[in-house]
Amino acid sequence: MSRLPPSFKSLYRLFLRASSASVLHHNAARKQHRRLFRPVFDAAAKVVGKLQRNRLSRSERIGCEQFLNTFQQRMDGTLSLLLNSAQHRGIPHQAIYNMNRLQKAHAIWIHGKYYFGSKNAWDSKATVTGNSKPRVRSRDIDRMEKNRMHERCWDAFGEVVRMAEGRHTLSLGRLYLRPWTLEKR
Numbered sequence: 001m002s003r004l005p006p007s008f009k010s011l012y013r014l015f016l017r018a019s020s021a022s023v024l025h026h027n028a029a030r031k032q033h034r035r036l037f038r039p040v041f042d043a044a045a046k047v048v049g050k051l052q053r054n055r056l057s058r059s060e061r062i063g064c065e066q067f068l069n070t071f072q073q074r075m076d077g078t079l080s081l082l083l084n085s086a087q088h089r090g091i092p093h094q095a096i097y098n099m100n101r102l103q104k105a106h107a108i109w110i111h112g113k114y115y116f117g118s119k120n121a122w123d124s125k126a127t128v129t130g131n132s133k134p135r136v137r138s139r140d141i142d143r144m145e146k147n148r149m150h151e152r153c154w155d156a157f158g159e160v161v162r163m164a165e166g167r168h169t170l171s172l173g174r175l176y177l178r179p180w181t182l183e184k185r
Helices: 006-022 027-053 059-085 091-115 140-170
Strands: none
Touching: 006 027, 006 059, 006 091, 027 059, 027 091, 059 091, 091 140
């Protein structure tokens, strides 16, 4: 893979310092905030890598350059929000605080639902005869409905975040959870 330009690395380091200051250098909040914005920088790094390969058509190159210009404008707005959060304890600080809490709550919900909450919902004591299906327990139906409601709420919240990002030309991060492994790191 090609090396990233110094300006991109500098932007990422500046973001990390501003992010740490915005959460008052609290270690857990700093890590959560970095985890929230890492996919944004990864996507931009992929586009930078595409541009460095010089095997793009003219239209692809223009699209990549427009993406990077938009990324730069959004990062300027994001750094401004982080600066305000670090200097004042008003609405920007509360927004950063709530973003971290929501990211943590989403990670806990996903972890419980997809990694350890996906137990078989069928009643193991039910006998299967012919084409009949095992019975589904009522508490499992309630749990499945609750999970569907959570998914719809997170989808709606994601749309609100994208609208806020578009209106104020900033980035509020992306939720990404790496695949769960049982190995200890």
